[in-house]
Amino acid sequence: MTDKSIDNAIADPKVYARPEEFHALFSRLRKEEPVRWTEPEGYRPFWTVSKHADIMEVERQNDKFLNDPRLTLQTIQTEEEIKKFTGGNSKLIRSLVDMDNPDHRNYRGLTQAWFMPPNLKAISARVDALAEKYIDRLEARGGECDFVADVAVWYPLRVIMTVLGVPEEDEPIMLKLTQELFGATDPDMKRPDANETVNTVTDFFNYFTAMTEDRRKNPKDDVASIIANATIDGQPIGHFEAMGYYIIVATAGHDTTSSTAAGGLLALMQNPDEFAKLRSDPDKYLNGAIDEMIRWTTPVKHFFRTAAVDYELRGQKIKAGDNLLMCYWSANRDEEAFDDPFAFRIERSPNKHLAFGYGAHLCLGQHLAKMEIRALYRELLARLEHIELAGDPAFVEASFVSGLKRLPVRYAMKRKAA
Structure with a gap:
């Protein structure tokens, strides 16, 4: 496959908003060219890695x-704008996902205990109460709403x-800032000004700089206080790293969970037999359903x-310095890793x-994400009589972090039990 249009499609944010088109493209890549040298117009080249086993080998x-x-x-244009703003640095943010060892191990250790199951038990009642609150909000909408805009983005x-x-x-x-950061390539979500990514990150920095000053004077029992007062080897962590820490927790900590909550509901509505099975015995099926969502x-x-x-x-000569794009969505539809991967099976x-x-780099917040989705669906399944699509769903045009941006439901x- 040497067609330039394939390279362009791999990098095109619009393709990620059209799941059928994305999966057709990557099914072909997995079969014909699972490790592909890719040179999209307007981007620096890279290897596209599309298979489950290969991504695990790299990771x-x-x-x-x-x-x-x-x-x-x-x-390339965005990269140059960032370098111009930073004075040569290619990164606006340096967070856990940007780090290699020993920094990654040291910085991850600062908050890891907060996101592990023993600590999460302490906030489970609060999460359950919030799930109830947002299903109350769903009920208050009177039988029709956009599940993304009215429920899924706000609860996590x-x-x-x-x-x-x-x-x-x-x-x-x-x-707003999260959607501008992750949706910078989507016309409905991007910031309207020039240098939108730079300006969005600047707003985050300004907000969390003020929070840092507050938590140093008045520490509380929260993650912000840990970040604000963190030390490694007896030295305070750098301001740049602290800002990156806040931003990764504040953005990835909810956007990905809301995408799963909304996308999971769409999958259930599109697979009524699986939905009926889940509703018949949530205690039995919910954990499996969450993993499948x-x-x-x-x-x-x-x-x-x-x-x-x-x-x-996989037979391709990767040179030191080459970049590899690991396509997780493709890996999660890999025919060699999953039986009937295009079937939604709870x-x-x-x-x-x-x-x-x-x-x-396994996700720090995975246990919290599952706990949130479990609480939301436990409440939803207990109170839902019927649900169906009330219009066409729409997906965010973004190649990095993306999911539904609209899910109209009736x-x-x-x-509600008294």
């Missing part, structure tokens, strides 16, 4: 394949902002790695999806 060798310096797919946002320590009145700011939606579509050494991957077992990554709710 497990984090000494040979590095997160730094290239992490996500950006146009409130959860992670509670953990981080952002007050509820600032949530609209956090949502996560595999199905795969909110983080890709990350890059850079080869630190020459390496051969009983799929095993379900070794790569939506949380693999290896050292529904009937049972009377």
Whole structure:
């Protein structure tokens, strides 16, 4: 396959908003050219890695394949704008996902305990109460709403902002900035000004700089206080790294979960037999359904790695310094990794999806994400009489982190138990 249009499609944000087109393209790549040298117009070249086994091979060798310096797919123009703004640095943010060891291990260790199951038990009642609140909001909409805009984006946002320590009145700011950051290539979500990515990150920095000053004077029992007062080897962490830490928690900590919650509901509506099965016995099927929702939606579509050494991957000669685009959404439809991968099955077992990554960079918030989705669906399933599409769904035009941006639904709710 040498067609330039294939390279352009791999990088095209619009393709990621058309799931059938995306999956047709990557099914062909997995079959014909699973490790493809890719030179899209307007982008620096890279290897496209589309198969499950190959991504695992790369991810497990984090000494040979590095997160730094290239992490996500950006146009050359955007990269140049960032370098101009930073004085030569190719990154606006340096967060956990940008780091290699020993920094990654040290910085991850600062908050890891917060996101592990023993600590999450302490906030489970709060998460359950929030799930009830947002299903109450669904009921109050009177039988028709946009599930994304009215429920899915707000519920996980409130959860992670509670953990981080952002007050509820600032949530609209956090949502707006997150959507501008991840939806910078979507005409409905991008910031209208020039240098939109730079300006969005600047707004984040300004907000979290003020929060840092506050938490140093008045520390609380929240993640913001940990970040603000963090030290490694006896030295305070850098301002740039602290800002990156806040931003990754504040953005990835809710956007990916909302994409799974909404995309999972769409998948259930499109697969009524699976929906009926789940409703018949939520206690039995919900955990499996959540994993299948996560595999199905795969909110983080890709990350890059850079080869630190020459390496051969599936017969292709990777040179030190080459970049590799790891396509998780493709891996999660790999015919060699999943039986009937284009079927949505809530009983799929095993379900070794790569939506949380693999290896050292396995998603820090995976347990919290599952807990949130479980609480929301437990409440929804208990109170839902009927639900159906009330219009066409629409997806975000973005190649990095994306999911539904509209999900119009019509529904009937049972009377809430007193």
